Amino acid sequence: IILQNSTWSVYSYVHPPPPLSTCLIVLICILGSYPLYPGATLVPGHDSLFDFAQSIPSNSAMQPALNDITESQAVNDDYRNSGQTRGHLNPSMHHSSESQISTFTYTNMAPQESNFNSGTWNQYETFLRDQILPSCSQAYILTGIILSGSNPGEGRWLRDRVNVPTFYWSAFCCVKSDGTRWAEGRLGRNTSPYDVVTKTIPHLQDILSQEYKAQVDWILPREIRPA
Template sequence: MQIAVALVSLFSLLSLISADVVTSFKPQCMEFFYRGMVPIWGEATPDAARICQRFVNRYHFATLYDTHHRIAVYSAYHFQPSNGGGREKRWFVEPQLVNSSWQAGMKTGEKLGKDHPGVYQGERQALNEDYKNSGFDRGHLNPNGHHAVPSSNATFTLTNVVPQNTKLNQNAWRMYEAELTDLFRAKCSKAYVLVGAIPSAHNWIGKNQTKRVNVPDYLWNAFCCVDNNGKPVQSGGGSARNTKDNCVERHSLDGLGKFLKRFTNKPVGELFDNNCI
């Protein structure tokens, strides 16, 4: 009897560890947070889902996902120099946001539909069809250009994108990401990054008179660079209104904390352990 109970307990633990949608980022996604510290920012988001983004049987980054607004609160990753892989042409969804008992690992909506015919996939997440003819880009939070293949492919999950103004996405925000690439290559042995969105009060992509995907008011970014010994060497962040204003404002981590405080009555807390000092 004791052996049977032990085997059941072990099976339950292994099932939890293999899951994509988890109750806590620990233990499988902690590598994407500096010194294993998950920020308290966003923890109070109602119905938030914690996703260990899994692709080709590996974890590539972590996302705190707002299932009500159907956009990410933030994605957390560490920078990888690109290895020149091509741009992914598919868009993925998270099966376990449809049914928690389904298989782990992102899939295309088409493939998931063949596995589970007739099941609606969009109750708790955005779908590719939501973005079609919406006037908005599928704006990556965790950018594909900050990764090597296959991690770059994994960023093409709809749980990692938000409706982004086309001009901002293709100009100022893209240039800001490129600026960070140069900084991370030149100054950092490893760079830990958070990229998030601030939902709007009333701006949504609608389909069939239904609010489907919230159009965020702002995008924001925070980074912590460390040397070969894990010692912080540089930090900072940026924010941008999600409009054709096409401008990114740079911040210190303290300044970014003050910026985020404007949008919540909850404590913001540190985004990185010891504020990356």
């Protein structure tokens, strides 16, 4: 997603169809079990948005589709009484009131410890919103997670369905109006002490290559990486 003159748009090889060209579009890419979320600009939201599935009557024509959803993604019951919060990857505080609702979907969520969600990771998201984005003519943000295990029994899980990540990671590139570029990464621990550590993009890619057991060299498009 690109921020240009305070307007967000998607960068990809496919342009959105005309009816969607003026809407907020969130690009989601799945690498195996690891969701990756390009960032955008969001605002604090309402928990009731998460309860949409529970509001559908059992005899509704939508119910079969809802049943299919529970087979492929997290739902409200997975988080209930789990002690985990619903952590935004595309952070809600970055979006305008008109577009924040699009971030309250479970495909944009991962389990997050409360102290991490409201503490050090929130501080990083605030840093992006208040210090990075206003100074950029274009800003590129990519966020992802590192799972604690690939299968139930490995690592931490909610109801043996949803993995609790060990780390959240993020990378950004700020392109200034004069064409200069600044890029950094962050690696945040989803367990105490909830530290968020600054990484160079190459170092972050090395860490992810080890964790994902695959070569990671795609965090930022080559054409926008700093020289």
